Amino acid sequence: MNLNPLFKPKTMAVIGVSLRNDLHPANVIFNKNNNRYPIQTYAINPKGGLLHDETVYGRISEIPEKIDLAVIATRAELVPDIVTDCIKAGVGGAAVISGGFSEVGRHDLQDRLVSIARDADFPFIGPNCLGVYVPAYMDTFFLPIERMVFPPAGNVAFVSQSGGILVDQMIKFKEEGVGLAKAVSIGNKALIREIDFLAYLADDPQTKVIVFYIEGFGEDEGRNFVQAARTCPKPIIVLKSGKTPAGGKAVSSHTASLAGDYESFFAALSQHGIVIAHNELELVAFCEALSSYQKPIGTNIGIVTGSGGHGALAVDACYYNSLTVPSLHSDLQEEIRDNLSPSSRDIASTGNPIDLTGSGTDDDFVLTVRLLSMKDDVDCIMVLLLPYLPGISTDLGARLSAVYKQYGTPIIAYVPHVEKYQMLIEGFELNGVPVSQSIEGTVFMAKALRRISR
Amino acid sequence: MINEQFDNILSKSKVWGWVLEPDAKRIMHTAGLAVPRFLYAETAQEACDFAHTIGYPVVAKIVSPGVMHKSDVHGVEVGIDTDEQLTNTFDRFSTIEQFHGILVEEMIHGIELIIGATIDYQFGPMILMGMGGTGVEIYGDVSLRMAPLVEDDVTSMVQGLKGRPLLEGYRGADSINFGELTRLLMCFSDLVMKLEVSIDSIDLNPVFCTSDGCTVADARIILK
Numbered sequence: 001m002n003l004n005p006l007f008k009p010k011t012m013a014v015i016g017v018s019l020r021n022d023l024h025p026a027n028v029i030f031n032k033n034n035n036r037y038p039i040q041t042y043a044i045n046p047k048g049g050l051l052h053d054e055t056v057y058g059r060i061s062e063i064p065e066k067i068d069l070a071v072i073a074t075r076a077e078l079v080p081d082i083v084t085d086c087i088k089a090g091v092g093g094a095a096v097i098s099g100g101f102s103e104v105g106r107h108d109l110q111d112r113l114v115s116i117a118r119d120a121d122f123p124f125i126g127p128n129c130l131g132v133y134v135p136a137y138m139d140t141f142f143l144p145i146e147r148m149v150f151p152p153a154g155n156v157a158f159v160s161q162s163g164g165i166l167v168d169q170m171i172k173f174k175e176e177g178v179g180l181a182k183a184v185s186i187g188n189k190a191l192i193r194e195i196d197f198l199a200y201l202a203d204d205p206q207t208k209v210i211v212f213y214i215e216g217f218g219e220d221e222g223r224n225f226v227q228a229a230r231t232c233p234k235p236i237i238v239l240k241s242g243k244t245p246a247g248g249k250a251v252s253s254h255t256a257s258l259a260g261d262y263e264s265f266f267a268a269l270s271q272h273g274i275v276i277a278h279n280e281l282e283l284v285a286f287c288e289a290l291s292s293y294q295k296p297i298g299t300n301i302g303i304v305t306g307s308g309g310h311g312a313l314a315v316d317a318c319y320y321n322s323l324t325v326p327s328l329h330s331d332l333q334e335e336i337r338d339n340l341s342p343s344s345r346d347i348a349s350t351g352n353p354i355d356l357t358g359s360g361t362d363d364d365f366v367l368t369v370r371l372l373s374m375k376d377d378v379d380c381i382m383v384l385l386l387p388y389l390p391g392i393s394t395d396l397g398a399r400l401s402a403v404y405k406q407y408g409t410p411i412i413a414y415v416p417h418v419e420k421y422q423m424l425i426e427g428f429e430l431n432g433v434p435v436s437q438s439i440e441g442t443v444f445m446a447k448a449l450r451r452i453s454r
Numbered sequence: 455m456i457n458e459q460f461d462n463i464l465s466k467s468k469v470w471g472w473v474l475e476p477d478a479k480r481i482m483h484t485a486g487l488a489v490p491r492f493l494y495a496e497t498a499q500e501a502c503d504f505a506h507t508i509g510y511p512v513v514a515k516i517v518s519p520g521v522m523h524k525s526d527v528h529g530v531e532v533g534i535d536t537d538e539q540l541t542n543t544f545d546r547f548s549t550i551e552q553f554h555g556i557l558v559e560e561m562i563h564g565i566e567l568i569i570g571a572t573i574d575y576q577f578g579p580m581i582l583m584g585m586g587g588t589g590v591e592i593y594g595d596v597s598l599r600m601a602p603l604v605e606d607d608v609t610s611m612v613q614g615l616k617g618r619p620l621l622e623g624y625r626g627a628d629s630i631n632f633g634e635l636t637r638l639l640m641c642f643s644d645l646v647m648k649l650e651v652s653i654d655s656i657d658l659n660p661v662f663c664t665s666d667g668c669t670v671a672d673a674r675i676i677l678k
Contacts, residue, residue, distance in 0.1 A: 222576030223600065252472070252522060252676050253655040254590050255570025255582050259598050264574040267598035271607065 001123040003192070003200045005092025006132055007182060009039055009068030013060055013091070015082055016074035016098075017043040017051055025097055025142030026073035027051070032145045037138050040065065060089045068092040071131060071140045076100030079127065080112045087120040094124040095131030095140045102188055103128050114190050129187025130163035133170075135180055143167065154179010155208035156287050159197045161186055161215045165239075169213075172280065175417070176437070177429045178288045181206040193218075195225050202232040209290045211237045211283070222265065226272040235290040235451065238269055239277045275451045282444050288434040289445035293410045297449045299324050302378030303353035304368050306360050306392065310384040310414070310439060311353030317443040323450065325352050328377050339367045343391070352378075361391035366399050373407035380449060382442050384414045387421045397427020397435075404433055410449060414442045457648070459484060464652050464677065470519035471677055476557055478673035482658070486641040488669045492559035498544040501558045502537045508560050510535045514543045515559075515672075520552035522674065525588055527551075532561065562669050564662035565620060565630055568596065569639065569670075571646040572655040573678075579646045583608075583639060585617040586660040603643040608636045621663070628665035638668045654678050 012033055018024035022031070026043075033041040034054065042065075043051050048058045057063050060070065060082075070086045072079055076098050086094055094117075101110035110127065117124050125131055131140030135153035139145070141163070151173035160166035163185035173180055181204070184197065194212055201207045210232070217225060229236050243262045259267075269276055275290070277283035301323050305311040315325050328336075333350035340348055343359040354372075356364045365383065372381050383400060385392060397413070404411045413428050415421055417437035428435045436442045460481060467473040473481070476494040483489050491508050494517060495501035505512045516529030524530045527550055531543045540558070547556050568586035573579055577600050584596025597611035612618055612632070623629035638661070646656065654676040662669050 217576040219575055220578055222574075223578045226577070226600065253570065253572075253657045253674060254568060254659055255657050256572050256655040256676070257591055258584075258594060258596050259570070259572045259574070259580050259582050261574070261576070263598055264572070264577050264580050264600075267580065268574075268577040268600040271599050 001121060001192070001196065003093070003123055003196070005068040006095065006123060006125060006184075007134060007200075007204075009092065009138065011040045011042070011065055011067050012069045012071060012138070013042045013044055013057075013063060013067045014071045014073070015044040015060070016072065017045050017056060019045060019047060019049050019051060019056065023144075024073070026071070028142045028144055029071055029073065029097070029140050032139055036145060037136070039138055042067070060085050060091060063089075066090055070094040071097060073097040073142065076106065076109055076127070080109070080116055083113060083116055083122065083124065087116070087122050091122075093122065095129065096124050096126035096187075097129060097131060097140065097142060098126075099128040101127045101190065110188065110190050117191050124191055125184065126187040127190060130166065130185035133180075133183040141167065141185075149174045151178055151180045153181070154291055155181050155206065156211060156291050157182045157184075157201045157204065157207040157209070158211045158213075159184050159186060159194060159201075160213040161189065162213055163187065165213050169280065169283065172284045173287070176284050176288055177425070177435070178284060179291060181208075193221070195221070195228055198225065198228055198232060198236070202234060207234065208294060209235050209237065209287060211239070211287055213239045213241075215241050216261075222268060226268050226274065229269075229274050230272045235275060235294055235448075236273075237275045237277055237283065237286045237290065237448070239280065239283045240265055273451060275448055281441065282447075285436060285441045285444035286448035288436070289412065289448040292432050292434045293449055295449075296451055297410060298379040299450055300326050300378045300380075301446055302328070302372045302381045303384065304365060304372070304381060305353050305355050305384035306358060306365075306386045306389050307384065308349070308353075308355045308357075310386070311355050313439050314382060314384060314414075314443060315353060317440050318446070321443050321447045323443065323446055326377060328352050328354075328372075329375075332371065332375055332377060336368050336371050339371070340364050341391075358386075358389050359391060360389065362393050362396045362399065364391070365396060366403060369400055369411065370403050370407070373403055373409040378409070380410045380412065380446050382412050382414070382446065384439065384442070385424070387415060387424050394421075394423040394427065397424045397429075397433070398431055399427075401428055401431030401433045405431070412436070412442045412445045414439055460649065464649075467675075468677060472519075472522060473675035473677065474517055474519060474554070475515065475673060476517060478675045479670065481645070481675065482670050482673050485645040487638055487645075487658075488667055489673075490559040490562050490669055490671060492557055494555055495544075495558055496555040498541040501540055501544055501556055504558050505534070505537070505540055511561050512540065513559050513561055514540060514547070515557045516547045516550050516553065517555045517557050518550055518552040519554065521550060559671075562662045562671050564664040564669070566660035567635075567663055567668070568657065568659040569642060569661050570655065570657045570659070571601070571642070571653070573650060573653060579650050581639065581643055581646060583611050584615055585620070590659060601643045601646050603639055605636055605640065608639050611639075630663040631665055631667050634667040635663060638670075649675075652677060
């Protein structure tokens with residue numbers, strides 16, 4: 001099935017607009033696309049008429065142009081006939097926003113819809129979903145535009161079984177500066193499912209990281225999904241809900257008791273190189289790290305800090321996340337110390353963590369990170385920056401990013417996220433180096449990079 | 455031929471919902487897994503004769519379609535040294551519900567592992583391996599992978615166990631034979647892929663591992 005009409009439509013028809021209620025989902029979708037996005041958008045209601053001076057067409061066949069995407073937000077019972085109309089009119093695909101299908105027990109209605117679409121090779125998302133958001137291009141979410149929080153455009157594609165989780169994660173992406181390529185809420189995933197989106201996004205040039213929020217797979221579907229994931233060259237992250245063990249469920253064998261649904265899910269995905277986020281903090285950190293660095297790394301972490309306490313907490317967090325903080329070769333330690341500024345040379349610790357102390361300067365950080373990047377002692381460098389120290393300036397983000405660009409050893413930074421330090425943060429992020437607002441977050445980022453290669 | 459043997463055992467066991475231990479061990483043996491020398495005995499005399507053949511001490515276990523978890527009904531006796539003990543054990547077991555007979559087998563030692571399989575709804579056949587014994591669900595020190603396994607999976611499964619140092623030879627003990635463990639898991643993985651449509655889950659627990667090899671001391675196959 002060709003999914004391009006779902007993500008790259010040139011024309012869109014929004015079916016089910018109300019002539020009286022502008023908060024109707026179809027109206028919200030029509031208005032935002034018509035007013036804000038470069039897609040030619042048409043409104044449809046069988047009564048016809050005008051909506052904000054725009055023509056409302058009675059049916060899709062009346063629109064004088066070929067429609068790539070139909071966004072359907074009518075009562076559920078009407079949807080199968082509307083999809084039939086769309087197919088006859090040569091529409092490329094649909095997002096069925098309407099609820100009222102299998103999620104409320106109307107499996108018959110959903111099955112009818114699927115069979116109509118499948119017979120005609122007609123792709124549709126949903127039903128019972130928000131549909132698609134592509135930055136600066138399209139937005140079928142029925143949420144008024146002024147209420148939404150938009151992350152920057154970037155390279156992460158997010159496929160979510162839950163619309164609410166998706167919209168919420170967009171807020172988190174914005175807070176953490178994670179760039180989004182595409183977001184799609186797939187609802188009941190009646191026809192197009194995770195594995196179809198995986199195949200599409202694997203070939204999508206804008207997407208470098210693919211993220212899924214999954215509640216569950218159908219029979220053997222998980223097996224097909226992980227086998228497809230194994231051949232996908234892009235990092236794949238999955239957040240799964242429903243981790244609670246089936247406590248009390250009578251099982252007759254030890255194996256059945258130990259290998260419950262979630263254990264099998266976790267094992268099968270990890271085995272095939274998929275990164276599993278255990279919670280949304282990990283999810284956002286993983287997305288940010290993998291959107292910068294797609295190449296898997298080893299487990300050795302170098303920590304450069306302006307505070308001993310930050311370094312110690314980072315070591316602890318590395319330990320709990322199966323990362324190692326190896327001590328550095330003595331000649332490397334000596335070289336680092338020899339090059340430090342006089343203010344920190346005698347009081348710095350050059351083991352690992354490398355504590356440049358509150359007297360550390362921009363130059364101290366840059367040369368230390370450069371020396372670490374040139375050697376093989378570590379696979380990834382965490383820089384814990386305290387912007388309130390007198391020797392640290394807002395230029396440091398851009399300067400350290402340049403070190404990464406020169407040597408290619410991934411750098412992950414910690415900077416407290418407040419407005420005051422934004423220029424330092426952007427110095428990193430706009431140059432492709434991820435920044436977390438917590439020490440634990442930096443460690444999660446490093447953990448994402450050491451995913452097993454497939 | 456092999457498949458025919460499997461089919462016969464599986465269809466005969468269907469009525470109970472699971473495969474009794476002697477048959478489960480026959481399947482494992484046919485699939486290339488080492489099992490102890492054993493005899494299914496319906497009389498105390500048969501049991502004693504076999505014990506003489508293999509030599510005491512022996513293990514005796516209840517064989518009953520009503521007893522899936524033998525320890526729960528004190529249906530396992532280890533370290534039996536004499537005909538008298540074996541006969542007494544036979545008599546005691548014969549009072550347990552749905553008694554069919556007993557299984558007499560040689561005593562095996564080693565580190566106890568569990569090796570198992572389930573057919574997961576979403577992912578199909580899954581293979582489990584970990585520290586075995588009766589406390590397996592309490593410690594939960596196990597690794598799980600989607601089948602069929604490749605040899606690298608076995609290596610990473612061992613690495614994932616907290617008990618790995620015990621397998622590698624803790625405090626002067628010999629390391630278990632990882633080559634044999636790998637061979638066993640690969641054979642087991644092949645078997646599980648063959649039996650996928652018929653089984654719900656399999657427990658091989660314990661599997662005794664030593665520097666020489668790995669022997670399946672108990673096997674339970676639960677049918678769909």
